[in-house]
Amino acid sequence: MTIRVAPVGLSRLAAGDSACRAGAYIDDFQLTVDCLLTLICQNGNMTEQSLWMQQVAKDPGHSQWYVERFRTMEREGKDVVGEARFIDAMAARGSRILDAGCGAGRIAGYLAAVGHDVVGADVDPVLVAAAEKDHPGPRWLVNDLAELDLPACGIDEPFDIIVSAGNVMTFLAPSTRVTVLRRLRAHLSDDGRAVIGFGAGRDYPFDDFFYDAKSAGFEADVLLAAWDVRPFTADSEFLVAVLRPA
Numbered sequence: 001m002t003i004r005v006a007p008v009g010l011s012r013l014a015a016g017d018s019a020c021r022a023g024a025y026i027d028d029f030q031l032t033v034d035c036l037l038t039l040i041c042q043n044g045n046m047t048e049q050s051l052w053m054q055q056v057a058k059d060p061g062h063s064q065w066y067v068e069r070f071r072t073m074e075r076e077g078k079d080v081v082g083e084a085r086f087i088d089a090m091a092a093r094g095s096r097i098l099d100a101g102c103g104a105g106r107i108a109g110y111l112a113a114v115g116h117d118v119v120g121a122d123v124d125p126v127l128v129a130a131a132e133k134d135h136p137g138p139r140w141l142v143n144d145l146a147e148l149d150l151p152a153c154g155i156d157e158p159f160d161i162i163v164s165a166g167n168v169m170t171f172l173a174p175s176t177r178v179t180v181l182r183r184l185r186a187h188l189s190d191d192g193r194a195v196i197g198f199g200a201g202r203d204y205p206f207d208d209f210f211y212d213a214k215s216a217g218f219e220a221d222v223l224l225a226a227w228d229v230r231p232f233t234a235d236s237e238f239l240v241a242v243l244r245p246a
């Protein structure tokens, strides 16, 4: 099931409604920037628009370009599920897994296909539509992670694993980073793990991330420099952080 939003649905959004409860469920992805801003300013609390959606606002073709990039890689037989295999290796069979910032669904799709109970959430409706089309299995939601409230969407149980791969952290609005990490913590079971991967040189220094993760209630369990399990060092150009609730 996909929750979709479109301009004509906005009149139905009352203060306090989340996108998933608003009934704005329309097959139309012509979202305007104003609509997105309206959605993420629920209850009068302004949430800064994600850097990703700011990029989409400047270049409306960006999302479809991103979708086609992964479709092409898959057609060419490239490995686009390395992160998902890492998560699968950590997970008991039939785990509850949230892909936070799922994009066009390559990771959540794989994890559902190998038998996990998967939810994919992403702020970009074009990517979520592609995920639903290309990867049946997970439950797909259009949702800003800074506003994540899955119980309000009828998803009450916490997750065993939350994965956020592909630089999602660096596409958040900087003002929402700690809030997003807190929302992820709130959706994780007490013995669950969150696995977050992103690269250096993207305006989110790893030390700031460690500080933010601690502020949000996480402890670092394992730090790696890549999804192929190389150890993290002070010089690493990439971070895969396996976090547990503090």
Ligand SMILES: C[S@@+](CC[C@H](N)C(=O)[O-])C[C@H]1O[C@@H](n2cnc3c(N)ncnc32)[C@H](O)[C@@H]1O
Pocket (backbone or CB within 6 Å): 050, 051, 052, 053, 100, 101, 102, 103, 104, 105, 106, 107, 121, 122, 123, 124, 127, 143, 144, 145, 146, 164, 165, 166, 167, 168, 171, 172, 173
């Ligand atoms: C480079 S893409 C990675 C997508 C996917 N994780 C993957 O690895 O294929 C970054 C993603 O972060 C998502 N994103 C950025 N800020 C977000 C937010 N505040 N809430 C939800 N998703 C967000 C974007 O919509 C985009 O899909």
